[in-house]
Structure formats: structure tokens, C-alpha cells
Amino acid sequence: MSSSQLFGGIEGGGTKFNCAVGDGPENIIAEARFATTTPAETVAQVIEFFLPHAEQLQAIGLGSFGPFDVDPSSPTYGFITTTPKPHWGNANLLGMLRAKLPLPISVEMDVVVAGLGEAKWGASKNDSHSLYLTIGTGIGGGYIVDGKPLHGLTSLEMGHIRLARDPQRDPFRGACPYHGDCFEGLAAGPALEARFGQRGETLPDEHPYWDLEAGYIAQALVNYILSLAPKRIIIGGGVMQKRFMFPWVRQKTQELLSGYISHEMILNRIDEYIVPPALGNRAGVLGAIALAMG
Numbered sequence: 001m002s003s004s005q006l007f008g009g010i011e012g013g014g015t016k017f018n019c020a021v022g023d024g025p026e027n028i029i030a031e032a033r034f035a036t037t038t039p040a041e042t043v044a045q046v047i048e049f050f051l052p053h054a055e056q057l058q059a060i061g062l063g064s065f066g067p068f069d070v071d072p073s074s075p076t077y078g079f080i081t082t083t084p085k086p087h088w089g090n091a092n093l094l095g096m097l098r099a100k101l102p103l104p105i106s107v108e109m110d111v112v113v114a115g116l117g118e119a120k121w122g123a124s125k126n127d128s129h130s131l132y133l134t135i136g137t138g139i140g141g142g143y144i145v146d147g148k149p150l151h152g153l154t155s156l157e158m159g160h161i162r163l164a165r166d167p168q169r170d171p172f173r174g175a176c177p178y179h180g181d182c183f184e185g186l187a188a189g190p191a192l193e194a195r196f197g198q199r200g201e202t203l204p205d206e207h208p209y210w211d212l213e214a215g216y217i218a219q220a221l222v223n224y225i226l227s228l229a230p231k232r233i234i235i236g237g238g239v240m241q242k243r244f245m246f247p248w249v250r251q252k253t254q255e256l257l258s259g260y261i262s263h264e265m266i267l268n269r270i271d272e273y274i275v276p277p278a279l280g281n282r283a284g285v286l287g288a289i290a291l292a293m294g
């Protein structure tokens, strides 16, 4: 492959922007990360990073934290819209990049881009239908079908589905400002902090809450399995850094499905079915390159 067929990837996160130039995990020719400060400052650094490579680049992919408008027919396409994050509300991220980088630039939500990366080079590279879920500060999912993210009327909002909560076991009414005890309202980082006054990372592994958390995740997976039938489910994000959660989530998913889906991936090979990201923390920036490659 000639050096003129390279692609740019940007993973725009709430704390840092990761940028890379290359065409896959084995060929990254330049990489950098910049703190997420203000849009003007951070985007200027991103542009500065790509400019020396502009001649070689075919396209750029951008995966951003949200809410990020990825609807090409919207007047705020490529904007970060109503975030409470200081300085970033209504930031025209795509417009700022386009003004200085005359290249095709594709945009998607960060979780979707991570799912694309896993589907192209990672844990779901041989699967036509894969689901990538992140459970951290928020909860989001990307559903990748034949290398493309699934969109409908809007992007998918898989973190906000409703789950059953037993008020005896879990009296916490949920932290989602829109729905209270939706999946994200029950199981994302802010919900853990609201319940225990400490971050999930610092909650001991033996804390009884983790069993409840695994149950919520399993309930959500059952809904996705029944409605989308993914061939692989990849779960990333801070909460799943607690690796003991994987066997619990797998077992509870099997229990809740109760033999109804009689596929061997669920019945006998669930260890291969519900898995961590294979690209680790590079899924986002590599996924952004995958997005640019189209």
C-alpha cells in the first residue's frame, strides 16, 4: 500500500482527544493525544497534528463524546449539542475541523466508532452483526451490521432502555435526569457514586452491589439479544475493568434467557459470546480510522 493511502482517526473524549494516522493496528505512523480543554484550543492542536500529513490522507474519521449530532440532514450536524461540559455546548466540532482540513470527514458517536474498530480488527472481526456496549460514566451501544453502524430515525440510545428494578433489593430510584431508573440511571458510574458516595473503581470487589450490577447488565443484554440477535457482544468501559463481572454477566444472561434462545453460542459458548474489547483502549482511535476507511 502506498503511503498516500492513509487515514486519520480522532477519538474525541471528555478528558482527551486521541489522534492517529495510519491504515490499521499494524500501521500507525503518527499518534498524539491532547487534553480536552476548550473547543478552540483542543481542535487547534488536532488540526496542527494532522496538517503535516494532509497530503497523504484520504479521509478522517471522528468519534466524539456526546450528545453528538451525527444526522447529516440536521442543521447541527457534527455539533456537540447540549452537553453540560463547560465550553462544549453547541461546539461545531466538524465545522472547525473542515475549515482547516480540506478532506472528507465522517462522524459517529464514540461508542459506535469503538464498535467499528472491534468489527474491523478486534473481537468481532468475523461477525456480520456485532454489538459494542460501553458501561462507564454513561452507557451507550453501537450495533454494527456488515461493517456499518445501524441508524434509524436517530442514533441508537441503548443505555436508556427500561429494566426491572426490585425496590426491596435496590431502593435507589436512579440517576438519569430523563428516566430515573433506566439502564444508565441504575448502572453507570454516576449511579454508583450516588448510591455509595464513592466511585465504582474504589468499591471493593467483594461488595454485594456488584451482583446487582451484573444483573442489570444481563437484563439489558437479554433485551438486545432478543431484539437485535448480535453474533457477538463486546463490553468495554470502566465498570467492566472489573473482570470478575464477565462470568457473572454471562451466567445471569443465560439464566434470564432460560434456554429460550437455543443457539450454541448462548448455551455452550457464552465465554466467546460476551467478551471484552480485543483492541483495549485503542478501539476508539482505531475505530475512527475504520470509519474514515468507509
Ligand SMILES: [Zn+2]
Residues within 6 Å of the ligand: 159, 160, 176, 177, 178, 179, 180, 182, 183, 184, 185
Ligand atoms: Zn435514561
